[in-house]
Amino acid sequence: MTIRADDVSKVFASRGRTGTETHAVRGASLELAPGQTLGLVGQSGSGKSTLARIILGLLPATGGQVLFDGSPTGKFGAADWARFRREVQAVFQDPRQSLNWRLDIASIVTEPLRNYGIGDRAGRRTRAAELLEQVSVSPKLLSRRPPEVSGGQLQRIAIARALALAPKYLICDEPLSALDVSVQAGIVNLLLDLQERQGLAMLFISHDLAVVRHLSDQVLVMRRGEIVESAAADDFYQRPSHPYSRELVGLAAATSPATASPADPATADHLVQTEAAQKKGD
Amino acid sequence: MTAILIQPASPEQPVSPVQAVAARRGRVRTVARWWPAVLVGIWALLIVFPQVLARQNPYALNPVHALLAPGAAHWFGTDEAGRDVFARCVYGIRYSVGISIAIVVLAAVVGAALGGLAGLGNKLADNLVMRTTDVFLAFPYMILAIAIAAAEGPGLVTVLIALTAVWWPSYARLVRGQILSLRELPFVEGARAVNTPRWQIFSRHMLPHLAPQLYARVAIDIGYAILALTGLSFLGLGAQPPTPELGSIIADARNYTLQAWWYATLPGAFILVAVVSAIVIGNRLERAAGGSPV
Amino acid sequence: MSGATAGPPPGPPVQLEQAAAAAGDAAPAAECEVRGLTIAYRTEGIWLRAVREVSFEVRSGETLAIVGETGSGKSSAAQAIMRLLPAAGRIESGTVRMRGIDVLTLSDRGLREVRGKLVGYVPQQPSAAFNPVMTIGRQVAEALIVHEGVRYRDAVATVTQTLAQMGLEDADRLVHSYPHQLSGGMLQRAMIASAIIARPRLLLTDEPTSALDVSVQRQILDLLKRVRDDHGLTIMLITHDLRAVTQIADRVLVLYAGRKVEIGPTAQLLSAPRHPYTRGLLTSYPGAGLQHKSRLAALPGAPLGPAEVDAEQGCPFRTRCPRVQPVCAEHFPAASGDAEHAWHCHNPEPAK
Numbered sequence: 054m055t056i057r058a059d060d061v062s063k064v065f066a067s068r069g070r071t072g073t074e075t076h077a078v079r080g081a082s083l084e085l086a087p088g089q090t091l092g093l094v095g096q097s098g099s100g101k102s103t104l105a106r107i108i109l110g111l112l113p114a115t116g117g118q119v120l121f122d123g124s125p126t127g128k129f130g131a132a133d134w135a136r137f138r139r140e141v142q143a144v145f146q147d148p149r150q151s152l153n154w155r156l157d158i159a160s161i162v163t164e165p166l167r168n169y170g171i172g173d174r175a176g177r178r179t180r181a182a183e184l185l186e187q188v189s190v191s192p193k194l195l196s197r198r199p200p201e202v203s204g205g206q207l208q209r210i211a212i213a214r215a216l217a218l219a220p221k222y223l224i225c226d227e228p229l230s231a232l233d234v235s236v237q238a239g240i241v242n243l244l245l246d247l248q249e250r251q252g253l254a255m256l257f258i259s260h261d262l263a264v265v266r267h268l269s270d271q272v273l274v275m276r277r278g279e280i281v282e283s284a285a286a287d288d289f290y291q292r293p294s295h296p297y298s299r300e301l302v303g304l305a306a307a308t309s310p311a312t313a314s315p316a317d318p319a320t321a322d323h324l325v326q327t328e329a330a331q332k333k334g335d
Numbered sequence: 336m337t338a339i340l341i342q343p344a345s346p347e348q349p350v351s352p353v354q355a356v357a358a359r360r361g362r363v364r365t366v367a368r369w370w371p372a373v374l375v376g377i378w379a380l381l382i383v384f385p386q387v388l389a390r391q392n393p394y395a396l397n398p399v400h401a402l403l404a405p406g407a408a409h410w411f412g413t414d415e416a417g418r419d420v421f422a423r424c425v426y427g428i429r430y431s432v433g434i435s436i437a438i439v440v441l442a443a444v445v446g447a448a449l450g451g452l453a454g455l456g457n458k459l460a461d462n463l464v465m466r467t468t469d470v471f472l473a474f475p476y477m478i479l480a481i482a483i484a485a486a487e488g489p490g491l492v493t494v495l496i497a498l499t500a501v502w503w504p505s506y507a508r509l510v511r512g513q514i515l516s517l518r519e520l521p522f523v524e525g526a527r528a529v530n531t532p533r534w535q536i537f538s539r540h541m542l543p544h545l546a547p548q549l550y551a552r553v554a555i556d557i558g559y560a561i562l563a564l565t566g567l568s569f570l571g572l573g574a575q576p577p578t579p580e581l582g583s584i585i586a587d588a589r590n591y592t593l594q595a596w597w598y599a600t601l602p603g604a605f606i607l608v609a610v611v612s613a614i615v616i617g618n619r620l621e622r623a624a625g626g627s628p629v
Numbered sequence: 630m631s632g633a634t635a636g637p638p639p640g641p642p643v644q645l646e647q648a649a650a651a652a653g654d655a656a657p658a659a660e661c662e663v664r665g666l667t668i669a670y671r672t673e674g675i676w677l678r679a680v681r682e683v684s685f686e687v688r689s690g691e692t693l694a695i696v697g698e699t700g701s702g703k704s705s706a707a708q709a710i711m712r713l714l715p716a717a718g719r720i721e722s723g724t725v726r727m728r729g730i731d732v733l734t735l736s737d738r739g740l741r742e743v744r745g746k747l748v749g750y751v752p753q754q755p756s757a758a759f760n761p762v763m764t765i766g767r768q769v770a771e772a773l774i775v776h777e778g779v780r781y782r783d784a785v786a787t788v789t790q791t792l793a794q795m796g797l798e799d800a801d802r803l804v805h806s807y808p809h810q811l812s813g814g815m816l817q818r819a820m821i822a823s824a825i826i827a828r829p830r831l832l833l834t835d836e837p838t839s840a841l842d843v844s845v846q847r848q849i850l851d852l853l854k855r856v857r858d859d860h861g862l863t864i865m866l867i868t869h870d871l872r873a874v875t876q877i878a879d880r881v882l883v884l885y886a887g888r889k890v891e892i893g894p895t896a897q898l899l900s901a902p903r904h905p906y907t908r909g910l911l912t913s914y915p916g917a918g919l920q921h922k923s924r925l926a927a928l929p930g931a932p933l934g935p936a937e938v939d940a941e942q943g944c945p946f947r948t949r950c951p952r953v954q955p956v957c958a959e960h961f962p963a964a965s966g967d968a969e970h971a972w973h974c975h976n977p978e979p980a981k
Contacts, residue, residue: 134530143525155543165530168532168535234913235910304847352934353673353675
């Protein structure tokens with residue numbers, strides 16, 4: 054059961070002034086297999102979020118198709134989407150926007166369960182508490198509302214909601230960008246746990262190359278609607294082939310504030326090797 | 336790796352952390368938040384149990400004591416049939432205010448439902464609803480009331496139909512407008528991603544955002560409905576005798592204004608108090624609604 | 630220092646400059662000196678402190694980065710320097726001196742001279758900071774018009790030239806364009822142009838790179854460096870982005886929950902931080918040397934909310950600190966270290 058995007062394109066016609074169309078996505082293809090983590094890197098306007106929404110069925114493609122387990126999603130009816138959404142869930146960028154701030158956390162987390170008629174009221178509440186524990190959030194927060202909760206906790210709650218139906222695929226669209234730096238690492242660790250413990254397949258979208266590379270098996274680089282490179286995460290850092298990728302890798306390395314523990318000779322060697330490889334690439 | 340339970344700031348305290356700090360500093364401000372509720376309570380009481388305030392029977396005819404000035408026995412004096420005016424006013428509240436509430440609530444419910452349909456439905460539904468509101472908005476309610484009265488006869492039912500028919504479109508437009516904005520918010524996308532059906536997006540997600548504004552609007556509109564209703568009754572289209580509706584009381588009082596000033600003015604004061612209460616409560620609700628939903 | 634009385638008409642050197650010159654021939658090395666600054670905001674009826682007893686100095690010609698997250702108070706500190714706090718905020722105590730002159734006690738007139746003439750301010754989100762119904766040229770020229778009394782038509786040439794210096798192509802056309810016609814990167818350049826056009830000595834930039842892409846960020850920071858070198862500017866850079874810090878800052882001031890936590894030269898702070906928060910920030914980032922898919926050294930918990938920031942008696946970081954001691958709850962630690970590199974910690978990281 055894979056998710057495949059085949060030559061997907063999306064053109065937005067502009068309202069008002071005639072003739073100016075925006076090609077948000079141009080012939081993008083990717084394949085997400087079970088248990089795999091695909092990283093999608095790109096800057097703003099590269100089309101990565103648009104592609105994510107097309108895959109999730111929130112936006113129709115204007116060209117190409119998305120195949121879920123071989124069936125094209127363009128031809129999906131309500132029942133098909135219901136089946137799809139049980140397996141494929143999403144986490145979006147800003148939990149303060151992607152979650153309804155007037156509802157309480159319990160309603161938010163149990164919404165998928167209610168939509169599919171799973172369990173009764175008490176059962177759902179129990180399940181919500183379990184889900185929160187899974188993401189390291191205290192079940193006491195169930196009666197709170199989003200404004201009373203910190204950003205990091207809220208994103209964990211968004212992840213908990215995405216996990217409610219026990220999906221096999223998680224599409225994460227810039228899940229760290231709206232969070233404080235000191236909180237981002239915790240979310241990264243949580244995602245790593247989900248990959249390992251639950252064998253979740255993930256499409257991780259971000260503009261931050263270092264994080265994408267750290268989490269993913271395969272890295273895709275998107276630029277102006279096109280996927281310009283697809284490489285295994287290790288290869289990518291050592292030998293990025295496309296000039297745009299090299300630019301991104303170079304920038305990330307040159308401006309990285311992180312210091313791997315200098316006491317560890319192995320990591321220090323790796324650092325030196327990587328930098329040397331980059332210099333050769335130039 | 337050990338799991339770290341992230342605890343909220345002060346899990347046991349019901350007040351906000353800021354108020355907790357204020358309390359510790361010994362400077363807690365108690366804002367009387369209860370007075371609008373008390374006001375609503377008083378009006379509700381009078382509508383359901385007017386006997387509480389009015390001791391006399393509003394229907395008791397007593398021509399011997401006609402047109403008495405206000406005094407100990409009759410606080411608002413008596414009318415031309417000897418009936419206690421005060422009692423008639425208090426009993427009249429259930430018509431003047433009660434029916435007004437019914438009108439506005441009905442209009443709001445119908446209007447919100449249709450507005451939701453227009454905002455979330457397809458283009459056809461949107462156009463149908465909007466053109467219908469155009470038609471109804473164009474109608475002056477008085478003409479409509481006269482027309483219905485001519486067909487069905489005058490009465491409170493007539494007025495109820497006429498006013499509701501004319502009032503629902505503004506709610507439909509309000510709700511539709513808000514929905515068009517709310518629809519673009521990210522949490523709607525999030526709801527679709529978990530397969531929430533459209534009508535539940537409306538009821539579960541959007542109504543909580545609309546509710547505060549709607550409540551405020553309903554409260555203020557009740558004030559205006561009272562004026563419209565009493566006005567129509569004054570013209571004879573609404574409540575018929577012997578129903579002690581405030582508007583009809585004033586209509587009856589027209590003939591006796593010079594002899595018995597209390598007969599026309601004091602019921603008018605009642606109307607004034609009712610309308611002002613409604614608007615004041617509405618304003619309070621509007622402020623409590625805080626920032627607009629979008 | 631003689632009280633600056635009826636000042637000269639706009640144009641000739643600022644009365645403040647004269648006063649400064651008169652005040653000290655041993656001109657203070659500090660372009661901007663902040664001592665014991667405490668700022669509070671009014672929330673739900675009471676005043677809560679958002680910045681507590683923060684002291685630091687910005688030396689002439691250097692670039693100081695003020696780093697912090699949500700609730701750190703960094704933006705408030707910057708706004709306070711320009712006395713641009715919103716109505717709900719106030720400075721409770723402390724002094725802010727620019728080249729020896731107390732900014733906090735200035736009159737309105739004196740303040741107007743500070744803003745724009747001595748200090749250029751580049752606010753967050755240029756797209757929101759520009760007036761959508763005024764042309765770029767008009768807005769960039771504003772500082773010139775206000776401070777040097779020139780008329781717009783005379784200032785246009787300078788504006789166009791400055792915009793071109795900022796790397797904006799087609800500056801002649803841009804001068805007559807409106808903000809919505811420019812991209813984020815271009816707006817940021819225009820904003821910097823407007824901040825430096827009156828030749829200030831100090832440039833205050835609030836999150837100049839946050840809404841921008843990585844490559845554009847690099848360009849903007851390179852631009853700032855160029856401007857700094859060309860004009861001999863001192864820069865105060867408010868940011869949460871450590872990448873920006875590595876590219877441009879000479880020294881870094883780290884704020885946490887309204888408190889000053891560490892300050893020192895960039896290289897030293899990044900390689901050998903003494904405060905656990907600074908260290909935590911650095912090590913929680915996935916660097917190139919980290920093993921693929923290994924767990925990051927994440928800081929538990931989350932930054933404090935406004936009520937907690939105000940109420941905290943001891944060190945605000947203690948709820949998340951791996952090196953916490955009982956004494957940390959009792960009182961906020963005094964400064965350790967020297968004039969170059971200082972930190973506030975009861976149990977700092979060992980020196981390397």
